[in-house]
Amino acid sequence: MSFFNAISRLRNSLWIEWRIAIRFLAESPLQTLLISVAISVGAAVIVFITALIMGLQINLINKTLGTQAHIRIEATQQHNNFSEFPEGKYVWTFENPRAQRLQTINNWQEVRDTLDQYSAFNTVSPLISGPAFATKGSARSSVALMGIDPKRYTGIINLEEYLTEGQFSIEASDILIGYQLAKDLGLRSGDKLRIDAGDNHQAVMNVAGIFELGVRELDSRYVYTSLKQAQTLLNLPGGITILEIKISDVFSAEYWAQRIQKLTGLYVQSWMESNGQLLNALNSQSMTTQIIRVFVAMSVIFGIASVLAVSVVQRTREIGILRAMGSSQQQILRVFLLQGGLLGLTGSLLGVLMGYTLIQIFNAIDTKLFVIELETSMMLSAIFIATLAGVLAAMVPARRAAKYDPAVAIRYV
Amino acid sequence: MSNSSVLITPDNQQTVLQLDKINKVFNEGTPLANHVLHDVSLQVSRGELVALVGTSGSGKSTLLNVMGLLDLYSSGELRIQGHLTQGLSEQQRTQLRSESIGFVFQFHHLINAFSTIDNVLMPLMLRYGKPNQEQTEYAQYLLNEVGLANYAHIATNRLSGGQQQRVAIARALVSRPALILADEPTGNLDTQTADEVFDLFERFNVEHQCAIVIVTHDPRLSARCPRTIRLTDGRIVYDGASANLPNAFTKTV
Numbered sequence: 001m002s003f004f005n006a007i008s009r010l011r012n013s014l015w016i017e018w019r020i021a022i023r024f025l026a027e028s029p030l031q032t033l034l035i036s037v038a039i040s041v042g043a044a045v046i047v048f049i050t051a052l053i054m055g056l057q058i059n060l061i062n063k064t065l066g067t068q069a070h071i072r073i074e075a076t077q078q079h080n081n082f083s084e085f086p087e088g089k090y091v092w093t094f095e096n097p098r099a100q101r102l103q104t105i106n107n108w109q110e111v112r113d114t115l116d117q118y119s120a121f122n123t124v125s126p127l128i129s130g131p132a133f134a135t136k137g138s139a140r141s142s143v144a145l146m147g148i149d150p151k152r153y154t155g156i157i158n159l160e161e162y163l164t165e166g167q168f169s170i171e172a173s174d175i176l177i178g179y180q181l182a183k184d185l186g187l188r189s190g191d192k193l194r195i196d197a198g199d200n201h202q203a204v205m206n207v208a209g210i211f212e213l214g215v216r217e218l219d220s221r222y223v224y225t226s227l228k229q230a231q232t233l234l235n236l237p238g239g240i241t242i243l244e245i246k247i248s249d250v251f252s253a254e255y256w257a258q259r260i261q262k263l264t265g266l267y268v269q270s271w272m273e274s275n276g277q278l279l280n281a282l283n284s285q286s287m288t289t290q291i292i293r294v295f296v297a298m299s300v301i302f303g304i305a306s307v308l309a310v311s312v313v314q315r316t317r318e319i320g321i322l323r324a325m326g327s328s329q330q331q332i333l334r335v336f337l338l339q340g341g342l343l344g345l346t347g348s349l350l351g352v353l354m355g356y357t358l359i360q361i362f363n364a365i366d367t368k369l370f371v372i373e374l375e376t377s378m379m380l381s382a383i384f385i386a387t388l389a390g391v392l393a394a395m396v397p398a399r400r401a402a403k404y405d406p407a408v409a410i411r412y413v
Numbered sequence: 414m415s416n417s418s419v420l421i422t423p424d425n426q427q428t429v430l431q432l433d434k435i436n437k438v439f440n441e442g443t444p445l446a447n448h449v450l451h452d453v454s455l456q457v458s459r460g461e462l463v464a465l466v467g468t469s470g471s472g473k474s475t476l477l478n479v480m481g482l483l484d485l486y487s488s489g490e491l492r493i494q495g496h497l498t499q500g501l502s503e504q505q506r507t508q509l510r511s512e513s514i515g516f517v518f519q520f521h522h523l524i525n526a527f528s529t530i531d532n533v534l535m536p537l538m539l540r541y542g543k544p545n546q547e548q549t550e551y552a553q554y555l556l557n558e559v560g561l562a563n564y565a566h567i568a569t570n571r572l573s574g575g576q577q578q579r580v581a582i583a584r585a586l587v588s589r590p591a592l593i594l595a596d597e598p599t600g601n602l603d604t605q606t607a608d609e610v611f612d613l614f615e616r617f618n619v620e621h622q623c624a625i626v627i628v629t630h631d632p633r634l635s636a637r638c639p640r641t642i643r644l645t646d647g648r649i650v651y652d653g654a655s656a657n658l659p660n661a662f663t664k665t666v
């Protein structure tokens with residue numbers, strides 16, 4: 001590992017500084033142990049809280065995005081067209097927003113095929129969605145008719161995973177409905193259901209399966225059918241209303257949304273835009289943890305600095321001797337910077353271990369809630385940052401040690 | 414015997430140390446200003462063994478620190494092995510110090526975190542890093558010479574005062590300096606141990622031909638040095654053969 005390579009190279013080039021630093025630390029074991037424990041507690045808190053919040057956020061995002069596309073592409077919204085105004089004249093108009101009717105995306109197959117070429121997109125899935133009524137006997141419920149291409153749609157929501165009853169089929173007149181709707185209308189798999197999309201477009205469908213996505217709104221409204229069925233019912237032959245995309249890096253959704261918008265001129269929305277609330281919450285949560293981390297890190301840094309400041313005073317005479325033996329000011333400086341770095345390194349190694357243990361305990365206690373994962377890169381960067389912080393903390397005491405007047409330091413008892 | 418060095422006339426020998434009208438004022442320009450050294454001029458040649466004597470507070474340690482570049486002087490000229498030390502950077506002073514000068518102090522002044530041999534090797538390790546075999550062998554040889562052959566890997570705080578001082582002498586010699594400055598090296602030792610330690614100085618002075626300046630309060634020891642320099646209130650009041658030192662001085666030492 002390059003980090004440890006760097007350390008062993010440092011050890012060779014600063015051979016004597018390294019040795020003195022180690023010996024000085026080893027010579028006051030209690031002091032070294034206490035500050036190491038303090039550093040490790042700080043590091044453990046940082047590691048644990050970071051992993052916890054990260055786990056929480058990933059969990060939240062996964063839950064939210066599990067039943068959502070990352071990017072939705074729709075036909076451009078319709079608006080009022082005005083005839084050209086005569087030059088140099090002001091025109092007062094009173095404008096009512098246009099009612100939006102179902103609108104197909106022009107050349108959607110072409111758009112889909114183009115988007116298929118991007119490796120950043122895992123899935124590009126067409127969807128035709130429109131309002132309808134579902135009736136059974138005298139019970140009626142308004143639903144969202146979702147015509148999908150089942151193979152592609154699996155990449156958006158893997159419906160099979162959410163089935164609680166029946167089987168995954170939307171062939172011919174088979175449909176899938178949410179469990180809330182099934183409850184409202186008293187349906188079970190195998191039952192018949194009439195779908196009425198208005199304008200005399202209606203059909204009797206066969207409930208092949210019942211799913212539970214865990215989102216009430218979806219479970220009470222979504223009715224999945226094939227593209228073809230939905231196109232017929234919604235009177236949009238061959239058309240679709242939405243192209244849905246899942247990407248590998250969820251946080252690049254906004255970037256891609258804007259690119260697609262430029263590319264196609266269509267109306268494109270990322271999950272980040274449509275879940276502004278969630279994102280806000282996540283951001284302020286991150287900020288809070290950031291603040292906690294900064295404060296913990298600061299107290300660790302001041303802890304290292306104060307221990308080294310004491311140690312510099314304790315070592316006054318030895319510093320004087322070393323200077324008389326021909327050590328340079330820089331060597332003295334490096335001896336104490338190294339001590340800071342070493343304290344940071346050992347403390348954080350210990351701390352990461354403690355944090356890791358804490359997380360294992362957390363995961364063992366409450367497996368139902370969510371599992372916190374501790375990434376190796378996170379642990380390594382925690383160790384690296386703590387080491388660096390140790391060096392920084394040593395800066396002030398080390399400079400003081402280097403500046404000692406050797407003639408005075410030698411007399412120090 | 415060691416008397417060979419008394420016959421050396423400074424002029425036809427390489428001059429190791431040359432001071433010309435050196436003044437030292439502590440806290441210069443403040444109400445606490447303390448003029449400690451007044452126009453001190455002296456020369457020390459290769460292989461000389463010089464006793465520096467004077468009452469307490471006369472400025473012996475201050476002079477030694479100035480000569481060893483541990484402390485700055487206020488005015489005058491100081492040359493070490495011909496190098497003018499005026500206006501040297503801290504780094505250059507450190508380098509000159511580590512190349513030319515070895516120190517021995519009153520209190521052992523070893524670094525307890527290191528073993529005996531590592532203390533001896535310290536000046537070399539600070540200069541060159543990890544010691545090679547030749548350096549280690551030389552350090553071991555010096556330890557043999559000071560009678561501590563079997564103490565190489567023992568922690569220094571387990572040595573007696575006399576033993577520690579002998580380690581310090583071996584350490585001062587390890588970089589083969591042209592000049593050794595010793596500030597009351599025997600001040601903390603009983604008479605017999607002091608004599609043994611002084612024997613070592615005498616021997617190394619002859620064997621290694623390094624100049625040695627020893628601050629001492631012990632008239633027996635200063636008498637064993639061919640040359641004595643006496644300070645009174647920061648001024649040199651005597652510089653010559655120890656045998657000729659006026660009796661008036663020896664009494665008060």
Ligand SMILES: Nc1ncnc2c1ncn2[C@@H]1O[C@H](COP(=O)(O)OP(=O)(O)OP(=O)(O)O)[C@@H](O)[C@H]1O
Nearest residue numbers: 408439447449467468469470471472473474475476
């Ligand atoms: N760092 C300093 N700041 C101010 N004054 C100092 C300093 N060091 C020494 N002095 C003063 O310089 C004078 C000479 O001190 P120095 O230590 O050189 O005497 P000394 O001859 O070595 O005495 P002793 O035999 O007691 O060791 C004393 O008056 C002392 O107070």
Ligand SMILES: [Mg+2]
Nearest residue numbers: 473474475596
């Ligand atoms: Mg003194």
